[in-house]
Amino acid sequence: MTTANENVVLHVADVHKTFGGLHALSDIDLQIEEGKTHAIIGPNGAGKSTLLNVVVGRLAPTRGAVVFDGQVLTGKQPHEINQVGVARVFQTPEIFPELSVLQNVMAPAFAKRDGAFKLNFLSSLADEKQIREEAEHMLEDIGLIHQKDMHAGSLSRGDKRRMELAMCLMQHPKLLLLDEPTAGMSRHDTNTTIELLKKIKERGMTKVIIEHDMHVVFSLADKISVLAGGRIIAEGTPEEVRNNPKVQEAYLGGAH
Amino acid sequence: MNLQGIFSMSRKDLTTLVIFSIVVLALPIWLQPFGAAYPDLMQRFAIFGILAIGFNILFGLTGYLSFGHAAFLGVGSYTAVWTFKLFSMNPIPALFFAVIMSGLFAFIIGFVSLRRSGIYFSILTLAFAQMSYNLAYSVLTPITNGETGLQLESSDPRIIDSMFVGEQAGLPVSNFFGLEMSGIPGFYFCAIFLIIGFFITQRIFASPFGMMLRGIKSNQTRMNYTGFNTRPYTLTAFVISGMYAGLAGGLMAVTDPLAGAERMQWTASGEIVLMTILGGVGTLLGPIVGAWLIKYFENIFSSFNENVLHNLFGFLPDGVESVVVEITSMFVGEGWHLTLGLVFVLVVTFLPGGIMEGYRRITAMFTGGGGDGKKANADDKQTQPAE
Ligand SMILES: Nc1ncnc2c1ncn2[C@@H]1O[C@H](COP(=O)(O)OP(=O)(O)OP(=O)(O)O)[C@@H](O)[C@H]1O
Ligand SMILES: [Mg+2]
Numbered sequence: 010m011t012t013a014n015e016n017v018v019l020h021v022a023d024v025h026k027t028f029g030g031l032h033a034l035s036d037i038d039l040q041i042e043e044g045k046t047h048a049i050i051g052p053n054g055a056g057k058s059t060l061l062n063v064v065v066g067r068l069a070p071t072r073g074a075v076v077f078d079g080q081v082l083t084g085k086q087p088h089e090i091n092q093v094g095v096a097r098v099f100q101t102p103e104i105f106p107e108l109s110v111l112q113n114v115m116a117p118a119f120a121k122r123d124g125a126f127k128l129n130f131l132s133s134l135a136d137e138k139q140i141r142e143e144a145e146h147m148l149e150d151i152g153l154i155h156q157k158d159m160h161a162g163s164l165s166r167g168d169k170r171r172m173e174l175a176m177c178l179m180q181h182p183k184l185l186l187l188d189e190p191t192a193g194m195s196r197h198d199t200n201t202t203i204e205l206l207k208k209i210k211e212r213g214m215t216k217v218i219i220e221h222d223m224h225v226v227f228s229l230a231d232k233i234s235v236l237a238g239g240r241i242i243a244e245g246t247p248e249e250v251r252n253n254p255k256v257q258e259a260y261l262g263g264a265h
Numbered sequence: 266m267n268l269q270g271i272f273s274m275s276r277k278d279l280t281t282l283v284i285f286s287i288v289v290l291a292l293p294i295w296l297q298p299f300g301a302a303y304p305d306l307m308q309r310f311a312i313f314g315i316l317a318i319g320f321n322i323l324f325g326l327t328g329y330l331s332f333g334h335a336a337f338l339g340v341g342s343y344t345a346v347w348t349f350k351l352f353s354m355n356p357i358p359a360l361f362f363a364v365i366m367s368g369l370f371a372f373i374i375g376f377v378s379l380r381r382s383g384i385y386f387s388i389l390t391l392a393f394a395q396m397s398y399n400l401a402y403s404v405l406t407p408i409t410n411g412e413t414g415l416q417l418e419s420s421d422p423r424i425i426d427s428m429f430v431g432e433q434a435g436l437p438v439s440n441f442f443g444l445e446m447s448g449i450p451g452f453y454f455c456a457i458f459l460i461i462g463f464f465i466t467q468r469i470f471a472s473p474f475g476m477m478l479r480g481i482k483s484n485q486t487r488m489n490y491t492g493f494n495t496r497p498y499t500l501t502a503f504v505i506s507g508m509y510a511g512l513a514g515g516l517m518a519v520t521d522p523l524a525g526a527e528r529m530q531w532t533a534s535g536e537i538v539l540m541t542i543l544g545g546v547g548t549l550l551g552p553i554v555g556a557w558l559i560k561y562f563e564n565i566f567s568s569f570n571e572n573v574l575h576n577l578f579g580f581l582p583d584g585v586e587s588v589v590v591e592i593t594s595m596f597v598g599e600g601w602h603l604t605l606g607l608v609f610v611l612v613v614t615f616l617p618g619g620i621m622e623g624y625r626r627i628t629a630m631f632t633g634g635g636g637d638g639k640k641a642n643a644d645d646k647q648t649q650p651a652e
Contacts, residue, residue, distance in 0.1 A: 065490060091492035103490065105483035108476070116480055119473055120492035128501060130474035137277055137473065174490065 018043040018215050019064070019184055024073035026059055026239075032069075033059045034239045037073070041184075046206070046216045048226045050250075051236035052259070057219045058100055061174050061186050061234070064217075066090045078183065088125050094183035098190050100219075102169040104176070106162025112152055114144040114160045114175050121180045147175045151205060167194035171202060178209065187218040191225050203228055227251075235259070278467050281549070286460050289314075293449065301561055304448045308520045311455035312513045317540045317552035319509020322469060323502050324538070328482035332387045333374065333394030334537050337367040337507040339401065339529035341514025343408070346415045346524045352463055353425040356438045356454065356519040360512060367511020368504050375503035379496060382485070394534055401526035405552045414525035439519050451520045458516060462509060463553075469505070470549060478502055483646035486494050510537075539605065543612055544619030554620050559605065566604055569597035 019041040026034040033056045041047045049057050062068040063199075064075050066087040075082040082090050105113050118140045123129065148154040151171045156164060161172060170190060177185055190206075191199040199222065206216065206229055218227045226233065226247070233250040235243040237259045243250055250256055274282070288295075292310065296302040316338065348359040377388040394609035401409040409415055426437070439446045446454055469475045481495050488495050488511050495496050518524055525534070538565050540559050545551025574590045574597070581589060596604045615631050 053650075057411040084560070086494070087489040088492050088494045091490055097490055099490075103484060105480050105487060107483040108479060112476055112479075116476060117479070117491045123473075125492060125494035126497040128474065129363075130469045130472045132473065133468070133471050134473055134476060135471065180492070 013257065016042040016044075018078055019217070020076040021060070021064065022062055022074050024060075024070045024075065026056075026063060026068060027071050032072070032239050034063070037239075037241060039146060039241065040180040041052060042232075043213060043215055043216060044210075044213045045231040046218060046229050047212055047219065048230035048233045049219050049236055050226060050233060054058070056239040057236055058188055061097060061188055061217070061219065061238075064090075064186060065095060088120075091120065091180075091182075092124055092125055094180075095186065096177035096180050096182035096184070097186040098170070098173050098188060100179055100188040100192070102166070102173045103171055104159065104161050104169055108161060109158050110148065110161050110164065110172060111141070111144055111157040113172055114179055115140050116149055117176045117179045118143060122203075128158045144179065147179055153177050167198050170194065173197065174202070175206070181214075183215060187216060187220075189219055189221060191220065191222055200227065268564075273294065273416045275471065276466070278471060282464055285463055285550070289456050289459055290453070292456070293452070293540070299561070301564065304452050306560065306564055307452045308455050308516075310557050311452065311459045312516045312520075313540065313560055314459045314553040315455075315516070316510055316513040316537055317544070317556040318462055318466050318549075319506045320537050320542050321506075321548075321552040322466060322478075322509070322544065323506035324541060324554070326475060326478035326482060327499050327502050328536065329379070329499060329503070331378075331503070331506070332389040332531065332534050332538065333335035333392075333397075334506070334510050335529045335531070335533035336374070336394035336397040337510035338514035338517070338533065339393075339397065339526065340367045340370045341511030342518045342524035342528055343401075343415055343514075343516035344511070344640055345515040346417070346522055347408075347421070349417060349439060349518070349522055350421040350425060353423060354437045355425075356439050356515075357440055358425075359439070359519060360458075360515040363511045363515030364508045365511075368508040370511075371507025373499050373616070375507070379499050379503060384573040391531060391534070395527060395531055398526055398531075399528060399530040409524070409526060410644065411526075412521050416523045433486070440523055446519050447521075455516050455520065458512060459553075462512070463549075467549060468602060474498070474501075539609055543609060543619055543640070545619030548619070548621040551619050551621040558620070562604070563601055566597045566601040567599070569594075598609045 011206045019039075020031075021037055021202065024034055024037040025032070027193075037060060039060075049060065051057055057193055059068065063070045064082065066082065066085055066089075070083060073083075077090075077093065080093060082093075082095075091112060106115065107251040108116070115134075115137070116171060119127075122140070144152060145157065150158055151174070153164075153175070154174055156168070156246060161169065164172060174187070187206075191202050196201065203225060206218075210216070210229075215228075218226070230247055231245075233245065233247055234241050234249060235256050242254045242259055243253045245253070277550075289311070293302050296307065301307075306406065320331070322335055333378060342364040345356075345359035345363040348362045352358055372391045374390065377392065380385050381389060398468050400409055423437070424567065441450075441454060442449050469478075476486070477493060477498050480493070482492075483496060485495055517528070536559070537556065540555035541552045541556065542555070544555025563591070571590060571594055574593055575586070578586050578589050578593075595605075612619060618625070
């Protein structure tokens with residue numbers, strides 16, 4: 010393994026995760042460099058989502074630790090992990106179905122501005138012009154501005170996903186974790202999402218992206234790790250991974 | 266916090282507040298044709314209205330269903346009566362301490378109960394309330410006076426009052442600087458608190474805090490991964506709603522200075538839940554409508570007895586009459602809860618959003634549709650669908 014690198018912002022250090030007898034993750038050592046887009050690919054059940062769950066505090070690793078920006082995340086609560094600058098888009102969208110699209114996108118901005126808890130029940134949402142404008146701007150960017158007053162629950166699957174991405178982006182996180190952000194999207198929406206993700210890359214946001222769609226992976230990733238059976242079986246630039254026979258056998262061959 | 270910020274309301278909220286205030290203050294007038302314009306009942310309208318809107322801040326916004334809110338009502342009543350006994354018959358200190366004590370009590374119960382959610386939370390609150398009820402009957406008898414209930418006595422110290430007025434004959438009445446808190450003045454006193462309570466609820470509904478509570482109801486997981494620590498939010502909502510219940514309990518003692526443990530019984534907690542669901546969970550006005558309807562019909566139905574029924578159905582042939590009376594008498598008087606239960610089942614089955622949903626459907630019909638519920642109007646916090 011490489012020695013400590015100055016640019017590494019997320020270090021998943023020697024993480025194991027077992028569920029009963031199942032080794033969902035074994036010997037995972039992953040270093041993500043600042044400002045880069047790091048893709049994680051692998052067949053179904055490889056442990057990709059489990060890896061993200063360990064990073065955001067949904068699951069405690071059986072062994073090992075996660076270090077982000079010099080802080081150990083392992084053992085912290087999910088909201089604390091978000092507050093240090095980690096946001097996540099889930100594989101099945103986690104949104105507020107009963108709130109309006111606009112409110113969905115506004116809520117994360119409050120967590121960013123006011124912290125994990127603020128007792129602000131005497132001020133009015135209508136007076137929060139700055140956050141509202143920012144949210145409307147974001148909705149324009151992702152093309153959901155005309156749906157802003159709709160219940161988020163009545164959006165299509167792809168739109169929910171895009172909205173969840175917008176929710177995360179409202180926080181300007183240092184690290185954005187995306188679990189299959191384009192699944193269920195039309196080709197057109199997938200391409201707009203790719204463009205959006207490229208745009209935020211220019212702003213220097215670090216991203217970890219899990220994706221089955223190779224078109225998305227190869228148009229975004231700086232580096233790819235291939236996960237199979239809970240282990241990283243290959244790692245490198247898109248070119249290196251594409252030409253790696255082990256990968257072709259374990260994954261690309263199976264999928265295509 | 267600037268004052269302007271506190272009082273800036275949307276035009277819609279302001280209109281609602283003004284109309285609501287007029288409706289409440291004019292209760293003695295418009296209730297007359299319904300035969301309900303007597304002070305005792307109207308006081309209950311105001312008091313249970315406060316209880317229901319407070320409960321709705323917890324249940325309607327966060328989705329946490331407390332089955333123990335009557336405990337806070339009881340704590341409020343006991344505290345108010347003790348304040349009368351020890352300090353003064355003025356209702357203001359009594360209500361102040363009632364709200365503080367019930368708030369503290371809610372903090373403790375909420376702190377423990379909110380470690381769980383869903384049915385486990387409900388059961389925990391129910392257990393705490395039943396414990397309080399049993400304690401009030403047993404160990405705490407020195408404080409609660411057990412089964413007899415806590416009452417005023419002429420030997421009470423009333424430290425503050427005794428500095429200003431000498432010994433009086435008979436039991437004192439709670440009075441707001443001389444104005445006795447019974448009858449119509451008592452109603453108006455409660456009505457003002459209902460209006461203030463309603464105003465505060467409107468503020469909460471329209472605030473970022475209110476949106477966070479709705480977020481918790483909608484998807485707590487998303488709240489956590491968005492950086493919100495949800496526990497203090499739910500605990501605050503729990504304490505605020507406990508304080509509303511304490512205020513209601515205090516007002517009960519103000520209008521009638523005695524406190525009994527039966528006020529804390531689980532049926533009383535259940536009644537609060539019924540009021541809120543019947544009127545419309547999560548709406549601003551629904552819980553008040555529910556409280557008023559239940560209190561109104563309780564009053565009517567429970568006053569029916571067999572004699573009244575015989576008179577009512579006197580026109581029927583004898584054999585038929587006795588059968589009809591036999592059947593209807595099951596639903597009135599003591600059996601009024603059976604009627605309530607039936608109505609409740611009907612409403613929950615056909616109008617899950619409560620009476621407010623019925624109202625919305627009807628207005629949507631007359632304004633030419635658009636009421637497909639697909640739009641969540643972001644400016645209109647009061648018509649958020651319940652579930
Ligand atoms: N909470 C859990 N409890 C028990 N087993 C789990 C849990 N979460 C995941 N697993 C198991 O761990 C393995 C890895 O699951 P994971 O969801 O991480 O796969 P994945 O790579 O994200 O797959 P997919 O591409 O289908 O999303 C699977 O066998 C899964 O059944
Ligand atoms: Mg997955």
